[in-house]
Amino acid sequence: MAADSVPSLVQSVDWLTIAPPTITAVVGLVVLVADLFVEERRKPLLGVVAIAGLIAAMAALLPLREGDRSTFCLTNGTQACSYTADHFTLAIQFLVLGGALLTAVLSLTDTRKDLPAGEFWFLLLSSAAGAALLPASRDLATLVVALEVASLPAFALVGLRRGDRLSSEAALKFFLSSVTATAVTLLGVSFVYAATGTLHLTQVAAGLENVPGQLDTLAKAGVALTLVGFAFKTAAVPFHFWVPDTYVGAPLPVAGYLSVVGKAVGFTGLILVTVVAFPAYADIWGPALAVLAALTMTAGNVAALRQSATRAWSAVRLLAWSSVGQAGYLLVPIAAAAYSSDDQIGATVAYALMYAVVNLGAFAVAALVARSHPQNRIADYRGLYAARPAAALAMGFFLLCLAGLPPGIIGLFAKVTVFSSAVDAGLGWLAVVMGVNVVIALYYYLQWTALLFRAPRGAVSGAEAEPVRRRTPAPVTVAIVLTAVVGVVLSGYPQLVLRFAADTLF
Numbered sequence: 001m002a003a004d005s006v007p008s009l010v011q012s013v014d015w016l017t018i019a020p021p022t023i024t025a026v027v028g029l030v031v032l033v034a035d036l037f038v039e040e041r042r043k044p045l046l047g048v049v050a051i052a053g054l055i056a057a058m059a060a061l062l063p064l065r066e067g068d069r070s071t072f073c074l075t076n077g078t079q080a081c082s083y084t085a086d087h088f089t090l091a092i093q094f095l096v097l098g099g100a101l102l103t104a105v106l107s108l109t110d111t112r113k114d115l116p117a118g119e120f121w122f123l124l125l126s127s128a129a130g131a132a133l134l135p136a137s138r139d140l141a142t143l144v145v146a147l148e149v150a151s152l153p154a155f156a157l158v159g160l161r162r163g164d165r166l167s168s169e170a171a172l173k174f175f176l177s178s179v180t181a182t183a184v185t186l187l188g189v190s191f192v193y194a195a196t197g198t199l200h201l202t203q204v205a206a207g208l209e210n211v212p213g214q215l216d217t218l219a220k221a222g223v224a225l226t227l228v229g230f231a232f233k234t235a236a237v238p239f240h241f242w243v244p245d246t247y248v249g250a251p252l253p254v255a256g257y258l259s260v261v262g263k264a265v266g267f268t269g270l271i272l273v274t275v276v277a278f279p280a281y282a283d284i285w286g287p288a289l290a291v292l293a294a295l296t297m298t299a300g301n302v303a304a305l306r307q308s309a310t311r312a313w314s315a316v317r318l319l320a321w322s323s324v325g326q327a328g329y330l331l332v333p334i335a336a337a338a339y340s341s342d343d344q345i346g347a348t349v350a351y352a353l354m355y356a357v358v359n360l361g362a363f364a365v366a367a368l369v370a371r372s373h374p375q376n377r378i379a380d381y382r383g384l385y386a387a388r389p390a391a392a393l394a395m396g397f398f399l400l401c402l403a404g405l406p407p408g409i410i411g412l413f414a415k416v417t418v419f420s421s422a423v424d425a426g427l428g429w430l431a432v433v434m435g436v437n438v439v440i441a442l443y444y445y446l447q448w449t450a451l452l453f454r455a456p457r458g459a460v461s462g463a464e465a466e467p468v469r470r471r472t473p474a475p476v477t478v479a480i481v482l483t484a485v486v487g488v489v490l491s492g493y494p495q496l497v498l499r500f501a502a503d504t505l506f
Contacts, residue, residue: 012071012073013072014069017064017085018071018083018136019057019060019064020057020058020060020064020093020097020132021132024054024097024100024125024128024129025125027052027057028122028129030053031046031049031050031125032122034049034118035117035119035122038118043117043118044117046121047107047108047117047121051101051105054097054100054101054104054128055101057128057132058094058097058101061090061093061094067090069084070083070085070138080138080200080203081138082137082138082139082200083137083142084136084138088135088271088349089135089136091135091353092135092268092352093132093136095261095356096128096132096265097132099261099264099356100257102360102364102479103124103254103256103257103261103360105482106360106363106364106367106476107124107251108473109475109476110253114251115161119156123153123156123160124153126153127149127150127152128150128261129149130147130148130150131146131261133146133150134146134268135268137272138276139200139201140193140199140200140273140277143269144185144186147233147265148182151178151262154174154254154257154262155171155174155175156171157250157251157254158171158249158258159172160251160254161251167249167250168249169249170246170247170248170249170250171246171249171250173242173246178242180232181229181231181232181239182229184228185225187225188222188223189222189226190222191219191222192204192226194215195207195208196211196219201276202276204277204278205276205277205279208223208277208278208280220284223278223281223284223285226278227270227273227274230269230273231292232266233262233266233269234266234267234270235323235324236328236331237292237296237299237324237328238295240299240300240324240327243323243324244303244317244320247317247323248313252363252370253363253367255316255320256360256363259319260359263355264352264356270289270334271334271348274289274337275334275337275345282339285338286337286339289331289334290332292331293328293331293332293430294433296324296325296327297325297327297328297329297433297437298328298437299325300321300324300325300326300327300328301325301440301441302440304318304321304322304444305444309378309451310377310378311377313375313376314379315369315376315377315380315381316366316376318378319359319362319363322402322445326351326355328434328437329351330348330351330355332348332421333345333347333348334348335425335427335430336421336422336424336425336427339426340425344421344425346417347417347420348418350414350497351414351415351418353497354413354414354497355414357483357487357490358397358398358410359398360483361394361395361397361398361479361480361487362395362398364479364480365391365394365395365398367476368388368391368472368476378451379451381395381451381452382452382454382456383452383454383455386455387456388472390480392452394480396449396452397488399445401491403445403446405442407491409490409491409494410487411491413494414497419434
C-alpha cells in the first residue's frame with residue numbers, strides 16, 4: 001500500500017472551539033504561579049485575575065454560537081469526534097462558567113481573611129475548566145476525565161478552611177462518596193467498551209443496537225453501573241447522603257458552587273450517556289430514572305420540611321435538602337426522553353438555568369446573614385427586612401422562584417415545562433408525584449419567606465434584635481444584585497430562557 005494512502009493518525013485541533021475550558025485552565029495556572037511571587041497585601045489581585053479569566057472564557061462562547069464546531073475527530077472517515085461545541089454544549093458551558101463567575105465574586109471577601117487566596121482561585125478555576133469541558137465531551141474517556149477534573153478540586157475547596165473540623169469532615173465525606181461513584185462509573189464504562197469496542201458516544205450507541213447475545217448481559221450491566229456512578233454526582237436518592245454535611249462544612253460560596261455547578265456536571269454527564277450513548281437501552285434507564293426522580297424529590301422535600309428553625313446551620317441544611325428535591329425535578333425530563341424523544345432535554349436545561357440563578361442568589365444572601373449570625377439558623381432571618389430591606393426582598397424573591405410562585409415567574413414556567421415533559425411522555429404518575437412535592441415545598445419556602453418580614457425579636461421591648469447595620473462588602477452586594485436582576489429579567493421575559501433551552505438539542 002502506498003504511504004500516501006495511509007490515513008494520518010494525527011487529529012487536528014480547533015483552538016477556537018476548545019477556547020472556553022482552555023482559557024479557564026490557563027488562567028488557573030497563571031494564578032497558581034503568580035501566588036508564589038505576589039506579596040501578601042497584593043493577594044486580592046489574584047481574585048481580579050481569576051474573575052477576568054472567567055469573563056474571557058464566557059466571551060469565547062460568542063464565536064461558537066452557531067453550535068456547529070467539532071475537534072479531536074477520528075481520521076478514519078467515521079466522523080466521530082471527542083469534542084463537540086453544539087448548542088447543548090454552549091448552554092451548559094454558559095451555565096457553569098456563569099456559576100463559577102458568581103462564586104468568584106462572592107468569594108472575594110473570604111479570600112482576604114479566611115481562605116488562602118492562591119490555592120482557592122486555582123482550585124476554583126480548575127474545577128470550572130473541568131465542568132466546561134464535560135458538556136463538550138463526546139467519548140467516554142474524555143467524559144470521565146472531565147468529570148474528575150471538575151470533582152477533584154472541589155474536594156479541596158470544601159476542606160480549605162484549615163483547622164475547621166466541620167470543613168475537614170465534609171471534605172472527607174464528599175471525597176469518599178465521589179471516589180466510590182468514580183470507581184463504579186469506570187467499571188460500567190469498561191463493560192460498555194468490552195461490549196461495543198469503542199468509546200465514542202455515537203459509536204457506542206450504534207454498537208449497542210447490535211450487541212451479540214453473549215455480551216448482552218455485560219452491556220446491560222455496564223449501562224446500569226454507569227448510571228449509578230452519575231447518580232452519585234447528581235445527589236439522587238439513595239446516593240444523596242453526602243449533601244447536607246458537605247454544604248454545612250464548606251465555605252458558603254463553595255456550597256453554592258456545588259449546588260449549581262456540581263449538579264450541572266452530574267446532569268450533563270447523565271444526559272450524554274443516556275440520550276446520546278445508550279438510547280438502545282432506554283427501556284432500562286428510562287424507568288430507573290423515573291423512579292429515582294420520584295424518590296429524590298420526595299426525600300429532599302420531606303427532609304427540608306423537617307428542618308428546625310433554631311438548629312445550628314439549619315438555613316444551609318434547608319438549602320441543601322432543597323437542592324436534593326430540585327435534583328428530582330431535573331431528572332424528570334431525562335427520564336421522559338426515554339419514552340418520547342430527546343426534545344425533552346430542553347426542559348432540564350431550562351430548569352437548570354433558572355435554578356442556577358436563584359440558588360446562587362439565595363446562597364449570596366445566606367453569606368451576608370452569616371456575617372452577623374455565624375450559625376446561620378433559619379430563625380436568624382427573622383426581621384431581616386427591618387435591618388436590610390433590599391436583601392430581604394431579594395431572598396424572598398429567590399425563595400418564591402424556587403417555589404414556583406409569582407413574582408418568581410421563571411420558577412413557575414420552569415416547573416410547568418418539567419411537568420409538561422412528564423405528561424407528554426405518558427408518565428402521569430410521575431407528574432402526580434411532582435405535583436405533591438411542589439405543594440410540600442411551598443410550605444417551607446413560604447414559611448421562610450414570611451419569616452423575613454416578621455417583626456424582629458425584642459422589637460416590642462425596644463431591644464436591637466439585628467446587629468447587622470454594619471457595612472455590606474461590595475462583592476456580596478454585587479453577587480446579590482446580579483442574581484436578583486437576572487432573575488427579575490427572566491421572570492419578566494421567561495421566553496428568553498425557554499427559547500434558549502429549546503435550541504439545546506443534539
